[in-house]
Amino acid sequence: MKYTINSFKYIYYLGLFISVFISSCKVDPIADPNNPSLSGITQNASLGEIQNLVDGTESGMRDNMSFYFDDIGVIGREFYRYSTSDPRFTSDLLGKGNAVLDNNTFYITNPYAARYRVIKNTNILIPALQNTRAVITDDQRRAGIAYAKTIQAYELLLVFNLQYGNGIRVNVADPNNLGPFLSKDESLNAIQMLLNTANTDLKNNMASFPFNTSLYSKVADDFSKFNRAIAARVAVYRKDWTQAGTALSESFMNLGGSLTNGVYYLYSTAGGDQLNPQFFPLNVNGETRVVQPNFVPEGEAGDIRVAVKTSLRTDTAFQDGLKSAYDFYVYKTNAASIPIIRNAELLLLYAEVQAQTANPVNATNAIDIIRNAASLGDYNGATDLNSLINEILKQRRYELFGEGHRWIDMRRYDRLSQLPIDRTGDDVWEQFPRPANE
């Protein structure tokens, strides 16, 4: 028997079958099985995931800050960073001989990358807050976003402090399409603007963040006082005394309060947590920080801060043609907190603003609070602007020793040439080069 079947019909059915099969063979994207998924978090984060991002951000804020503090402390001639494993702390940073700052070395690339990494994390937090379907109020949402922007502004400020005249990139929301480098002034203006924008969603907003924070307060209106404290610092850097004054008045500045009241980087010995990187045990050789030799003798007689923040070594520490008899001893344990901004700085910013706006009495009052706390008598020098600035810079040097200010302060008053040179041929740098990979 013979079938008269048009076999092409089979081909037709087969084709039909295959096209049905193919269309049903959809491949669902598989989320990263090993880590939280970025797209999941930005599209619909749970409150727990938002909290993770906040904790990650606040943890990341500490990353590589050791290099930041060392950069400013060493170039600002506050202390030396001795290292047997890396000579560049004492050669490049101090401009030894022909050594210059390199654009592809850890002292700039690491802190630079770490700050932008935090900014990236907050740029994930923002859409996570915008898109979350968790139960939060609109006030909470905008407060949370303002928190993220405040952190961004602070981190950008730290990048700016090292880059200075090079300017910085402010718009980095899209990693594949980075914004331009702004000029020095534009950079600072943009940071100020970012803080001010954030503050409009913080101030008078009585909502709590939809997460916990270790920074000041989780109530938006309270957190605004931290935002204003940073804004005051930026305004002073910009010499915008009026805005600085307003910001200070809205900050957590308290003329009668504790000088150490403020916002801090936290460290602990708990497993996996970070230790305070600015702490070294006393009398160590090799890897340590020692006080620049002028700091102790130039301190005013009776200034307890000199004794508290330094420690006389059992032996003088030598390295790379540098020597010091004192250990850097601002932090007493490896779990001590490091200030981000605290009341003492705010009082000295206040003094500076008052001096600059011809209110020497107010300025002197603030200076005296700082002096008295250091067991020094009231300020009895001249009250002309220059004398007051001299005194304010001196108080900043001793009060904020090792906290990342000296170099920046001397730079903004054009006094880098007054910093001591400890070896013939050493240089005082004005800024770090822009990292090579930019």
Add this chain to the structure above:
Amino acid sequence: MKKSYTQFAVFLFILLTPFMLNAQQTVTGTVTGTNNRPLVGASVKIKNNSNIGVSTDVNGKFLLEIPGQKAVLEISYVGYKSQTFTAGSESKNISINLNEDIGNLDEVVITGLGTSVKRSNSANAVSSVSARELVGTTTQATVDGALYGKFTGANISSNSGAPGGGISVKLRGITSISANSQPLFIVDGVYYDNSSINAGLNTVSKAAGQGSASAQDNPSNRIADLDPEDIDKIEILKGASAAAIYGSRAAGGVILITTKKGKIGKPKVELSHSIGFQMQLRKLGGRTWDAAKVQSAFGSTGTALYNAGGGKIYDYEDELYGRKGLMNNTRINVSGGSEKTTYFAGFTYKNDEGIVNNTGFEKMSFRVNLDQKVFSFLDISVNYNYVESQADRGYFNNDNTSTTLGISFVSTPWWANLYPDANGNYPNNPLAPSNFLQTRDLVTNREKINRTLVGGSAVIKIFKNEMHDLKIMTRGGIDHYTLNTIAIFPKELQFEKNGNGTNGLSAYGTTITRNSNMNAIAVYNLTLTNKLNFRTQAGLTAENIDLNNVLTTATQLIGTQTNVNQAGAIQADNAKTIQKDRGFFVQEEVNYNDIFIATAGIRGDKSSRNGDANKLYYFPKASLAVNISQMPFWTFNKVNPLKLRVAYGEAGNFAPFGAIYTPLVPAIFNGNTGSLIGLSQGNEKLEPERQKELEFGLDVGVLKNRISFEGTYYIKKADNLILLVQVPTSSGFSSAWKNVAAIRNRGFELALNAIPVTTKDLKWSIQTRLWKNKAEVTRLDVPAFNTGAFGATLGTYRIQKGKSPTQIVGIGRPGEPKDPESGLTVFGDAEPDFQLSFTNTVSWKNFDLSVLCHWKKGGKNINLSTLLSDIFGTSPDYDDKNVDPSGQMTNGAYRLDALGSTAGPWVEDASYFRVREIGLGYRFPVNMIKGVSQIKVGFSGRNIFNSFKYNSYDPEVSNFGANAISSNVEVTPFPSSKSFHFNVYVSF
């Protein structure tokens, strides 16, 4: 998916219509082979019409109904040359005797997912290795190890001599820089996982971290689980022109393995056993010491020890590597079948002791293959394989803690006494952080595996007549294994106790892998005339990968406990790989009278490994073979066949797993665990790497194929290669995955087979293979960079446009030529100049002798074993003077003097010549004992003769495993071995 299968089943039922042929003439006959033995299952079909054909039965007999009065029959059988026979109505009880096929022209090679063609019609240089070539000469430990030198175009290199495998296979050069460069293994249609999984030794060795980011645990690769004795045939698709049908995972080539099947006939029972031993391949000896050398190398501490021992020298090479490891391999096969059912069952038990005490490889493998003709229109086959194995691999390779056996061996002079006292207490090594005898005796580094491979296929013949033939083939399988890695470093070890380590370590790893794949293909044959045949196929494919690795590392062990909870500190790591691929495949083949054979096809693949999981990536192929000798004008019968061929194809390769993801990594803060953006930016727009290959070839047979030649030239370009590149850090990332490079491989492969002598008693055949590959980086969108090994001081690889991707560069002295851009000197290339292998097979009466020689010419290694033994003053050739060109300095002093000024002394020529395999066997006369059909006995060996100048155990070595670029680096590996075997084979 489920729904689709239901549709599929319904569809099949509609189509399954029984069908009968309309026969007109009946032809009967018998097909015989060597010694006029009947060939069971030989194919008898009408030439150029695969639609009409039968197989011979148990007695070699066939009955075929042919349309019309006359027809040209083609009779073929694996291993024999096909014959044609013009049959007509008078053809009854014809007898056809086939001759052995030496050039393998008649064996079939793959052309599509469901189809194959005779080699003589193939447009690709598909290499194949038969069971006889694979295991016929000597006993083999692993499948990949058994492939050495047996086909052209491969660079196969053992990573070390550790028992249980660890071999890297690169086909036609390097095809990737950071992604996988190993071929895809497919066993009876089931994708076979070939992962290498680290056991967590890095926590002790700390090899990763300083200078190199990769753990150097030297794991075995999982193809080691497949038993070579199960294999009937291996086909090697070396590049995209042949492998395009495997699509997005085929850029490294595809190795297709077919296991043995039962044959129609009486049950056949085969027993074989081999017993042998392995020993260190090359002994290096030790440095000769005197008081002055001790003083200069080890100072007063050393002198005191040396004098205290009275200058006694221990032969530690013999102690550590001197074991004659016993090797046993038992094999039982039972096979047979009726015309409807054939079966094959195989069982292997293997137990190989390593040359180092407490190392070895033990394996038990069981396989059943069943083939059943269910209905006239339905054939099914099922393959099942279960494997249990255990490899104890010792503790070798690089470290940063001076604790591996290799490192502590080279850092200990032979006059230091490391032997335990009468109570079994080991002394501390006075000169190094580890007593290697203690380490050898107490440390466990074990891989245990349970693996199940289940595959099945069904062929449904839907429609068949003289002109049309439509069938559907479905195939699928599951590859499932559990790998346990067990690393135990007891706390009494010198480097674990007294604050030197972590007070003991127990790392327990579990990897559960469950991979599955299936495909369904429709094949339609259209025979328009006797001369013109079209074959169309279309199919769908699906592959799933699910690999879950959990590693628990316990330190601060309690007493002698090894349970991971009996510890003061526990760390857990978890890494998963999940992947889903779906694709389709369409191909058209046209055969015009076996003269022109043209093929064109395309595969489309989508995968969750791509940024866009639903985007189809297409991999086309096309090829043409022209059999000039089949053309009517060709009368020059001395040269036949003569074939020209050209083939083009594309294939893909995925980015390393995770490259499309931007991870959030854990960060601990203030008592909470936070999420912080990872350092490397995932790239959802990442394209798969794509390889495009064009190959040309010429196949010639002379004197009835007494001499046959196969020559191939290929150009293979791997483009869109993926690298982790540095990005501006203001993006928040330090690096990002990008498609930035391309490598072009060009090379040739020549094979010459000849039968110089064939008489009744004596037969001699030679197979010679020569191949060469040259690679060049043709695109690099990022600045040139160094990669692999340990930096420019000691020699490293450098990826640079216009240069070989495996060039070895390093710092150079003034006067050594330098690259102007990097300031580094090029010291050579890891890639060999060429490789040559030849097999000689001689049969004289009942004796068989087979010898496989393999010559690798050129290719350099970075030999850091030498550096380390120089630094510790223990190099055997330390006091010789044959390295310094001026003849002034001793070798050790000369090389150490170079440290920091040139990398030259550590970049060494890794050429070798070896007798890879040799086997001499005797076949007892047939039917000598009643009930026993054959008895064979023989001696065989692997790597018995080796010749190389390389200054270490073996130039074939890789500290970094199967890494694409940075293999060919040696840091105190497990030394290679040679082995000798006595084999007995009995079949009933």
